[in-house]
Amino acid sequence: MIANGRLTDRVALVTGGGGGIGRATALRLAAEGAHVVVADIDAEGAAETASMIGTHGHAVGADLADVAEVQRVIRFVDENLGQLNVLFCNAGVSGAAGLDVDLAAFDAVVDVNLKGAFFLTSAAMPLLKRAAPKASIIYTSSASGLIGSPSGVLYSMSKGGVQLMMRSVAKMYGPDGVRANAVNPGTIVTRMAQVTADPNRVGVSDEAFRAHAERTAQNTPLRRVGTPEDVADVVLFLASDESSFVTGVGIPVDGGALA
Known part of the structure; x- marks a missing residue:
């Protein structure tokens, strides 16, 4: 069912779409008429999201830390749908909390959060230019990428990089009719948030996470x-014509925590 048809006949690519924010956004964009390609390292999760969408859903299993895989995803979009209007660079990982990480752990975060987003943007740009002015890139940054975080130095660093990449892309490709913005989520109830809430990064129980969420809520204006x-509702706004004069902006989706 198309809600208001704000994205009818447009094509969206959602990375990290196998669950959480990615899945919710893929469903929201599809509800507005978009054909949605769902990419995720969890191929089964991506397929499940695409199945929930129906005939307008398409799934691709891909490791977004691998540049060759990124390029394969863009080829899939071009060969199967022939256009790309909305690129939602959402795939991300949290990583270790402090500075005591080895090179492999460092690269694991940077390769997905920063390098993956960079090369996905690069590979998709020819298709986005072709779709202009109906072309929009949205990055999932983080509130932690705006102010830093005592529980995730590496994650904050990578998301801060995403924020500056977004601003640079907006300035460089605005004359081509391609917009670039970011969402900066605060604490969102997802599985990654549950892992991030634990300083040891081994995950916490549902009960412990609920307690953490309740404490967080008490420090949030809303x-x-x-x-x-x-988050999906804000991404939809940034993907649609309703934000046609909005570019280079990172929107906090945090209940006022950064106010």
């Missing part, structure tokens, strides 16, 4: 934590 759907 007195709750966010849902993936909260």
Whole structure:
């Protein structure tokens, strides 16, 4: 069912679409009429999201840390749908909390969060230029990428890089009719948030995470934590013509935590 048809006949690529924010956004964009390609290292999760969408859903299993895989995803979009209007660079990992990480752990975060987003943007740009002015890139940065985080130095660094990449892309490709913006989620109820809430990064129980979420909510002006759907609604705005004069902006989706 198309809600208002804001994205009818457009094509969107959602990375990290196998669950959480990515899945909620893929479903939201599809509800507005978009054909949605769902990419995720979890191929089964991507396929499940595409199945939930129906005939307008397409799944690709891919490791977004691998540049060859990134290029394969863009080829899939071009060969099967022939256009790309919305690129949602959402795939991300949290990584270790402090500075005590080896090179492999460092690269694991940077390769997905920063390098993956960079080369995905690069590979998709010819298709986006072709779709201009109906072309929009949205990055999932983070509130931690704006102010830093005591529980995730590496993650904050990578997301801060995403924020500056977004601003540079907006300035460089705005004359070509391609917009670039970012969402900066605060605490959102997802599996990654549950892992991030644990300083040892081994994950916490549902009960412990609920307690963490309740404490976080008490320090948030809107007195709750966010849902993936909260972020999806902002991504939809940035993908649609309603934000046609908005580019180079990182929008906090955090219940006012950064206010």
